Amino acid sequence: MTTLIPNPAADLTHAHLTNADVAQLDTRSVFHSWSAQGALKPLPxxxxxxxxxxxxxxxxxxxxxxxxxxxxxxxxHPKVVGAITEQVQQLATIAPAHANETRAEAARLVTERAPEGFHKVFFTNGGADANENAIRMARLVTGRDKVISRYRSYHGNTGAAIVATGDWRRVPNDFARGHVHVFGPYLYRSEFWATTPEEESARALHHLERVIQLEGASTVAAILLETIPGTAGIIVPPPGYLAGVREIADRYGIILILDEVMAGFARTGEWFAFDAFDVRPDLITFAKGVNSGYVPVGGVVISDAIAEAFDERVFPGGLTYSGHPLAAASVVANLTAMAEEGxxxxxxxxxxxxxxxxxxxxxxxxxxxxxxxxxxxxxxxxxxxxxxxxxxxxxxxxxxxxxxxxxxxxxxxxxxxxxxxxxxxxxxxxxxxxxxxxxxxxxxxx
Missing domain, CATH: 3.90.1150.10 (Aspartate Aminotransferase, domain 1)
Structure with a gap:
């Protein structure tokens, strides 16, 4: 005879749940990110x-x-919720190898917001694997290994993305190879004894170039930067900094990846945050605001020169849910609503x-x-x-x-x-x- 163990969750199924009920159910079963589990008090x-x-x-x-x-x-937002509902009724899922009109339209709308010379999007499940795949593309195209990113940064929690990250979360996860960190401009807590934005910009650029030279410029595949570092402190780059990074990257044949995962799609009052600066990247990573997080999605917007490198060469990367139709539908509705509603x-x-x-x-x-x-x-x-x-x-x-x-x-x-x-x-x-x-x-x- 089977003895049934009482299930508190089942007892609450038809009752009005309070904050205390939901918090208890959550902490009993959910393992939370970036947290010691024993003292959690999540707000339901x-x-x-x-x-x-x-x-x-x-x-x-x-x-x-x-x-x-x-x-x-x-x-x-009713337009995004409606688009997801309509898509799930038409076609809930399809593998990435198939052509899908919703996915194609999502890619078109994303590239429409990018600079001239960007016509392809590789869809991912979020921002971390967008950065992961951008790094992969840069290494394959250049034949180099090293990636330079900033100490004050966050790029995600997958293998290379977390090592590209500069904050404390990198340290217990420091397994990937070929990563080098530099200090970026941050005048309020300057690492360069600067007193003006112009000094901070010039000295940060000098520091970046010297690190590239001493690491061996011929070994550096990419410079990966958040256009405006988000979690690290919303540190708006001073005048001339991003343009200077672009010049350094060009001088040494290095691919410039701008991480727009947090800063992109209206967050800064621009479609892409870099629109406010004199810079054009080679790869753009995105997630979050592209569909307001309604369904997990991210991606890499690929410049034509890099995309063409894989016309006759297999790109060794892929994801089961790349360009998932529900995610794609939410991207289309989100970007359309943003444009229509100003x-x-x-x-x-x-x-x-x-x-x-x-x-x-x-x-x-x-x-x-x-x-x-x-x-x-x-x-x-x-x-x-x-x-x-x-x-x-x-x-x-x-x-x-x-x-x-x-x-x-x-x-x-x-x-x-x-x-x-x-x-x-x-x-x-x-x-x-x-x-x-x-x-x-x-x-x-x-």
């Missing part, structure tokens, strides 16, 4: 619409995190008219703010214990700030000693102002 989210989410107890939050900075079109322009306007001046005013008011920087709906507020020494605040202070924001109905994104202000690109002027007011109140509690 029951639903969302636009720039707002709500929990199972009915509390509403302004989503100033865009989750992991990807819901650029907001939550539950989402890129809205993000640019919110950044210029609301977040830029509003965050500057908060910096004047609160001594805990050391620097504010960003563009569009992509901003970082760097918090310091002492403005003179620029000593970062500690983790306990960030924890108190997060608690104060959540209590007041704002869902935050924090990293190290920073609060990132990253709502959906559809955020309204009123919502942006409301978020700034909540941040003002929360900072006052510190």
């Amino acid at each position: 989210i029951a639903g969302g619409s636009g720039s707002v989410v709500w929990d199972h107890d009915g509390k509403r939050y302004l989503d100033f995190s865009s989750q992991l900075v990807y819901t650029n079109l907001g939550h539950q 989402v890129v322009e809205n993000a640019r306007r919110i950044g210029t008219e609301t977040f830029g001046p509003g965050l500057a005013a908060l910096a004047e008011k609160h001594d805990v703010i050391g620097e504010v920087r960003g563009a569009g709906v992509f901003w970082a507020v760097e918090l310091v214990a002492d403005r003179a020494t620029r000593e970062p605040v500690d983790a306990a202070t960030i924890g108190r700030l997060k608690a104060a924001l959540l209590e007041r109905g704002l869902l935050p994104f924090t990293a190290d000693n920073r609060l990132h202000v990253v709502p959906p690109a559809i955020v309204t002027t009123d919502e942006a102002a409301q978020g700034l007011a909540i941040i003002d109140e929360a900072l006052a509690t510190l």
Whole structure:
């Protein structure tokens, strides 16, 4: 005789679930990323619409995190939800070897936003494997091995992508070969004793070129950079830096990969963040905002010269779900809705008219703010214990700030000693102002 073990989850199936119920079910069964599992207290989210989410107890939050900075079109946009629903009814899945009209249209719309001379997209499951495959392409085309990236960076959690990453997450995962790191420009905490943006740019470029020379330029396949480093601090490059990187790459026959996974598709008030700078990459990686994260998808936009290198040569890479039709449908709907609804322009306007001046005013008011920087709906507020020494605040202070924001109905994104202000690109002027007011109140509690 079989003895049935009670299943608490089954007991809750037809009941009204509370935050406590869902948190208990989650922590019992789900292994969370980047976390020690024993002390987790995840916030349950029951639903969302636009720039707002709500929990199972009915509390509403302004989503100033865009989750992991990807819901650029907001939550539950009807055009994207409708496109996924329509596609699943027509054809739920198809292998990547087949031609598929939805996949082709998604690729066309992505390349339409790229510079002249980009006509092919290799679809992936997300940003990490987009960077992984861009690295693979660069190595195969150049016949070289090394990849240069920055210490202040995050490129994903697959083999080469995590080693290309510069932050602490690289260290316990440092298995891939051929990776070299450099310091990028970051005037507020300059590694180059610079006092102006121009000095910081020139010295960072000199540092990059000397590293290439000393590593052996003939061994370097690619320079991989986030156009604007995101998780590392939304560090907007100073004038001339990206153009200078392009010149160095050309001088030594190195492929330039720009990682637009977080910064792309309206986040900075541009279709691609590099549109605001004088630079044209060889490979562009993307994910997140391309479909606002509704279905996992990413990809590499490939310049014609690199794509043609594989006309007669097999590209040794592939993914079971490359260009999955549900993901492709969400890309088509997302990019179409962004264009029709002026989402890129809205993000640019919110950044210029609301977040830029509003965050500057908060910096004047609160001594805990050391620097504010960003563009569009992509901003970082760097918090310091002492403005003179620029000593970062500690983790306990960030924890108190997060608690104060959540209590007041704002869902935050924090990293190290920073609060990132990253709502959906559809955020309204009123919502942006409301978020700034909540941040003002929360900072006052510190």
